[in-house]
Amino acid sequence: MSGFNQLLLGGGLKQSIVDDINSNKDTVQRITDYVQKGQGKHQAYERLANFTDFWGPRISGSKVLEDSITDMMNILRSENLDNVDGEPVKVPDWRRGTEWATMVSPREQDFEILALGSSVGTQNETGGTLEAEIIVVTSFEELESMNDADVLGKIVVFNQGWDGYGHGKPYRDLGASAAAKKGAAAALIQSVADFTLYTPHTGQQVYQDNTAQIPVACITIEDAEFLNRMSHRGPVKLQLHMEAVTYPEKDSYNIIAEIIGSEYPDQVVVIGAHIDSWDVGMGVMDDGGGVFITLQAMTILKRLGLTPKRTLRLVLWTAEEEGLIGAKAYFEAHKNESDNFVIVMESDGGTFTPRGIGFSGTDDARMMIEAVMKLLSDFTQGTGVGESGSSPDTGEWEAIGVPVGNLWNANENYFYYHHTHADSMTMMDADVLDLCTIVWTSAAYVFANTDQRIPREGESIGGTTALVPNCISITLAFCLMILLKSRHDL
Template identity: 35%
Template structure:
């Protein structure tokens, strides 16, 4: 009996010793995953940080004072948690919005002395009109093919692309493809119109909830043909289409944005060091910049504070991962993705040490689980995580060949597996890139679920025994 008792004592001492040096017998066990999930679901920390970011800083377009203030605010919050914070320098575009107004000054059947205001907002990268504006005929098209068919009629005209956002598609779980179709018109349309001699280009806003609100976003114009370009509300696009059916019309348009020299900015990087695999990294991230029309609560405040909440949750529970967890608040996703590309360039010789990357940039809707670009053979290894998240209704795992997130795209194209929360985005594009993307649109409950999914997924990846491998390299 004495020998058995001594043996038992020696095993206890060994276990205590292992724990004292940070080893974990089963870090992905059900009890630990449940503890992480439940703790996140009771925590207001991320919601409070979202209030700080949106209410105190406000809009955060790259190169602005708001973007600079956000860098300092997030860095300080992570330092207070005890994370190792690094500010990675990034040169970013500095585009500023000027005056923006338009009115229809002539159209068939116009009563004498009447003109009609058009609600619009300049697109990022837009060129400028003279300060006094321009007056030109408006041509309405509904596709790139129709634009091409207009031929010489486009020269000297303002082209309107009236292509509706497919809200029905978004309502049925396909908001991403619906937005992709619309954003292609926004990014490519003005460039194609400029190539045919248009003096300005307008696009119907890419998004739902038609309350006469314009949705901004980036457009791709060549420096030698940077014509004025703006998004008009759905209502005004439909009005101009109806008037065009009656006959010719003219618009007076004033847009005075400026493209200033590139500005100095930063990615905020905060590390929670790992234990026995500290040289390997799991990224969890969101983008810190926002468009200037509102405070970017959904795009992408929820993503940033959700990533920050990962370290806060684990610190509160005194849990140390095996691999290093790296929170990144990317700069300049909206109009350049310089932050993502800058990180890739600085780490392209260390990609074998990047185990996985998570990016959240689909708003603050309800998360149903997560997406991951792993091989089909690896899906089964995520069953314990799915089981842990099922009690909060977030136990789905959708495997994609390519996750397709913006800032982590260079990493993914080079073979790093990328994950995202699987979020209900059916109403996301009602607020996206508009003056309505404000703090009040974010549900505290869904943000807690968001943090629970992000933290559970990050912890799980940081402690997996299996090597999940690489994705299909595209470069």
């Protein structure tokens, strides 16, 4: 076949690369059959249920988290994986304790609250309950425009509304410090979510340097809107009780396990998730689903005797919820090996119906990922490749040019459950989790098994021009057809 035709096939990939990718078709079918018809059917769901039902929420610094990490390492060893180990990490140890909020004027009404991670409590020299009037704002700008005297000693309620997670998260992260700078005694944040059935959502907050640390909690969307309406009618006074406290750091571990590659053992494909969770719910969606499709990927390949050419490495990060603590430690420990990291993938966006693999990297690399995902067209949407492969625990790898990926899935309802008591097995579907397992396992295997590694900036595919613009390709192909026809007519 001519070089011209090689360039056109596979959307710009050399035919040899396309053939190499397609040689994995039978293996993908074996993985699919194992999950849908064999011993792997609903295995991810059952293992996830056993783990989360037994251990429950796994917050950073807790004995439960560390015991669950030990349990997971024992599971990995029982599957005869290579190099199962825990890499030590120092992690925060924060506890929310007893907490409640009540409106005491103009009438009595109790509210559901969830303190935000690292918040201080309301304990002081006069007792453990704060009583103060509220002031409701819809934005940082509105708060900043107010006179300090009008905010001094009050509880600031942020009723910021929903315009995507990126809009709401800064209020959760920095609302307390913004209120403290104006002299507030505490802050309450409307839960960062697009749906509510009177469900508060927790999350991490960050105190800014040289700013007073005041108590901060999330309240439901319903209560934020209620307080906003009430405040327009006259003064509103709340009592706030929070026993949150931070203890000295504890020892934790990132979990590592591998299947050593048969031909390129120094080259590594990383698949991972975070094993910790918040202290509400069971940590099933966030991020138990990601943990167990990653465990299943390693389990399935090992049980089927499938060893990829590159090393496949499982990483389960600790203390993600408190600020990517485990991910940052892992990056610092391994960044000097980045040239050998072919792709780093994390599933931390839910395990709803899969659409494919989200990917961030060069256009050449995306072309290769799309060719791989054609093997999974029965389980994906469109090209099978999402616009972004970014994920919390892989951000530092992406920043230095390592290709990154995630599980692209139909997670439009993600924030129904995110950081709430509703994050439980009830929201998980066994059949859908199997589909996620097939996509995650198969993609990871093929990425690790092709002779051509996924290229990054400055690398071409197979040493050839990777992509010809479509208009030029079509024009050249048309001209070639005319030429061949003319020769035939002669």
